[in-house]
Amino acid sequence: MNLSVTWAEAWIRQCVDVIADHRVELITLDRDIGDGDHGENMDRGFQAVLGKLDTLPAESVPGDVLKLVATTLISTVGGAAGPLYGTAFLKAAVAVAGKPDLDGAAVVALLTAARDGIVLRGKAESGDKTMVDAWTPAVDAAAAAERAGATPVAILVEAADAAEAGAVATEPLVARKGRASYLGERAIGHRDPGAQSSALLLRAAAETAERVADE
Amino acid sequence: MNLSVTWAEAWIRQCVDVIADHRVELITLDRDIGDGDHGENMDRGFQAVLGKLDTLPAESVPGDVLKLVATTLISTVGGAAGPLYGTAFLKAAVAVAGKPDLDGAAVVALLTAARDGIVLRGKAESGDKTMVDAWTPAVDAAAAAERAGATPVAILVEAADAAEAGAVATEPLVARKGRASYLGERAIGHRDPGAQSSALLLRAAAETAERVADE
Amino acid sequence: MKKLVNDPKNVVDEAVAGFAAAHGDIVRVSSDPTFIVRADAPVTGKVGLVSGGGSGHEPMHGGFVGVGMLDAAVPGAVFTSPTPDPILAATQAVNGGAGVLHIVKNYTGDVLNFETAADLALADGIEVRTVIVNDDVAVKDSLYTAGRRGVAGTVLVEKIAGAAAERGDDLAAVAAVAEKVIGQVRTMGVALTPCVVPHAGEPSFTLAEDEIEIGIGIHGEPGRERIKLEPADAIVDRLLGPILEDIPFVSGDSVLLLVNGMGGTPQIELYIVFRRAAEVLAAKGITVTRTLVGNFTTSLEMQGMSITVLKLDDELTALWDAPVQTAALRWGR
Amino acid sequence: MKKLVNDPKNVVDEAVAGFAAAHGDIVRVSSDPTFIVRADAPVTGKVGLVSGGGSGHEPMHGGFVGVGMLDAAVPGAVFTSPTPDPILAATQAVNGGAGVLHIVKNYTGDVLNFETAADLALADGIEVRTVIVNDDVAVKDSLYTAGRRGVAGTVLVEKIAGAAAERGDDLAAVAAVAEKVIGQVRTMGVALTPCVVPHAGEPSFTLAEDEIEIGIGIHGEPGRERIKLEPADAIVDRLLGPILEDIPFVSGDSVLLLVNGMGGTPQIELYIVFRRAAEVLAAKGITVTRTLVGNFTTSLEMQGMSITVLKLDDELTALWDAPVQTAALRWGR
């Protein structure tokens, strides 16, 4: 079953809740190797998104939801995460613009565009201990699943699994981008907060897709 | 046996040691109900006195020693204690000026002048929880002992005992002068640092008098 | 104790040396005895202004030496009033023939040491007048205490009296302006954390993680009461109440509002405090026409602040606005 | 966490409101989006200077808005760079037709958000140039990191570029002066204690009672190494070494020496640091011709300081001396 605007909206609403629930965890991760604001920044952004979701016109498509998220995050999150996630959602919106519902290829295009947006803005490479280390495995897993004929739901589950593994895999790394890069060896053993929030957002995508598919 | 300049110098040298030994105790008492500098102030002053004692001419009398202490304390202690102790030693010096050795009446005159000097400058009354609460009982006890025909040594022992009791007796008081007065009821239970240092100085006077008398 | 110091015994001397190195265009420094004078002292025919007190309250007083404010500052050991010698030497150094005003905060030690120095200066033929600053309304019953303490209001006395001296007022007139400010300025402070005197090495008092001390003095002397931490606005209200009642300040008054950091308070918090204080004054019809926000009268690294309100009139306002060129306060030149 | 705040979410808005109330003669404040502009903005024909970044570094940047320095400051949430909207709005508000210079500290968030705002302003027909300040020599291998951070040297860039704009330089010339300062200024800092971000409620890092962090960033980012507390002079030497080696500074140079408090450091300690730093420079034949000591680029209540050295020439010296009238830096008017 393709994913409609119902999924897109449910996904984003779940992001709001998940980020609020993990606010302190993300702050703590960022305190360890950054400046301790990532959870607060993300929560401020998604609360603002929540306030705007009701303004979406009835005839909206998934791309419209993503665009709304993008502009809201850009204008409310700040820090590094604001422009990076903002660009991710903006590029994702463009990638699926106008499509009323998304098949597997569209889901992969969405994820790929998001990841490319982050890389375009942040110039991080894989292994730099950033959110890219959650997104790139997610994109790769999604593409592989799609090539293997998986459903959009299954593609998102693969992506979420890979993103979580990618976030965990940032722990042994030395950072080369973002604030954690100043820590050198001392960043080792700590999970990157942006990779963790990315994994949370992608898990929300998969879970809501499963739920919407069940309904 | 009357007390000579040997005693006066021995007394002041012992004051140097006693104040150094009790520096932290006096700081702690002053931290509890003042600003935590009394031990440091007194130690700075008596260390300066130590450096000057060797400049005393050979033919000095007790009053000369006291005058040297007075001017040195005035110019090195600062705070409230500097002018108060400075005036005490200055008035004491005047009271016994020119006398080569001190009989019982002279010892009482010395102590009385010292106390009066403190009261003159600081305007504290008995029971205000200040150094006066060590000095006034000391003066009273000394005068009584002298009237009863005690030796200078015995007079100083009585004075020291009374000063110590007076210092202890400041504990239940509310202060009406000095920094401790800002504490109101919260000063109760704490010994006044200036009363304590006064008791230390007077005990040194008695101990050195006993020692000098034994020699 | 974590401090950027070498030997605690040298804290004041080294800091004064650094101050001299940093502000050679504004001040000169004497060591032995230690005091700070404005670079062009003595100014012939001008009343000289001398203040001083224990160190640890920087920028007070050294940061206020310069054209339009103090002629000299005499720093004692940390939290310990200076002895008469440097006060006398500073008084001599700034005497331009028109006499010298001693601006003294009301602490037994400061009062007594300045008193002795004034006596000695007088014996030297220098005319000295003394004013005692006692703006701290936290001390309630001054009959049964050493009296109200001099705190952040001192800065306003020094600025305004300094301007009066600079415009050529004679000693009596400068003293009268200083007394006028003292009569119209009130302050109260709060501590969130204690401070550590370098030679003591331990906090001057302790506060639980949720406690604050209302009415704190600038040496960590305790205040009116110890209460649980409250929102900033509630704390501001607690401080402003006794201040406004005291003179009292009334609707229609024009005032200078000073929010003073105790040394360890982030500036962002001082402005949160300022916002509320201005709001409360406005609601009472009191107009804030002059303002000052920052660390002016500190207690080492103490977190906390004080609020000072000075009733202004045209004369005081003009003197406040007059040019000043010191390390810590500067405008008009 | 003990702070003078109300709801942690309102810290920046309330502080900005207080700032506006305190400095209405110098600045105006816009809320929604939040930014601070000088009272007479836009100044026709003058290049506009906009800076900004996370809050918690006060007086940077709001305290530097005014004649002779910044035209606008854009405060983000505490330690969080502002979003593009207020940067764009501030850019529009200060555009006097001669273009706008963005002065950006080198943090990913600041760079990206200012970049977006500049793109939007350009689309609006406003010419924008951007300079990136990266004076922190603590970041050693900038190839393998996000690059050197912008810290206290930013104040010097803002003052000197502001003076260039004020004297009428065009956008390219103002940008060139800013780049010149950036090329010649180096900083390194130390933390004795961490700071607490209000919404986080807990220290950003922990240091043992005898530990300090050499090379700290202004958001509590860790530095080069964690060592045992040392005497002030030894710490100064550790910071000055990498600074002087970097450009390098050599005998015969004239420099501006800035000793910057991190927010919770008593001023007396800053002058102890200044004394040693001036001594070390003198011994190397480097002449300190201009000085600045105080809290300029802070990290909330962090105890610690940074040392900044800027190589001066006649042009930079004249621009430094030019009049400035802001809440935190003021001379010549």
Ligand SMILES: Nc1ncnc2c1ncn2[C@@H]1O[C@H](COP(=O)(O)OP(=O)(O)O)[C@@H](O)[C@H]1O
């Ligand atoms: N150049 C970059 N490319 C990709 N991601 C980055 C980059 N820089 C930082 N990040 C991500 O941003 C996260 C931090 O976000 P946040 O704390 O909100 O911003 P800031 O670092 O400005 O405080 C990091 O954990 C990292 O995942």
Ligand SMILES: Nc1ncnc2c1ncn2[C@@H]1O[C@H](COP(=O)(O)OP(=O)(O)O)[C@@H](O)[C@H]1O
């Ligand atoms: N008015 C006074 N009369 C007599 N003694 C006083 C008076 N004021 C203060 N003292 C004494 O001085 C002591 C404090 O001395 P010290 O701590 O050296 O000075 P400061 O209070 O200036 O820090 C008090 O404990 C008290 O005994």
Ligand SMILES: [Mg+2]
């Ligand atoms: Mg962060």
Ligand SMILES: [Mg+2]
């Ligand atoms: Mg004391």
Ligand SMILES: [Mg+2]
């Ligand atoms: Mg004292």
Ligand SMILES: [Mg+2]
């Ligand atoms: Mg941040």
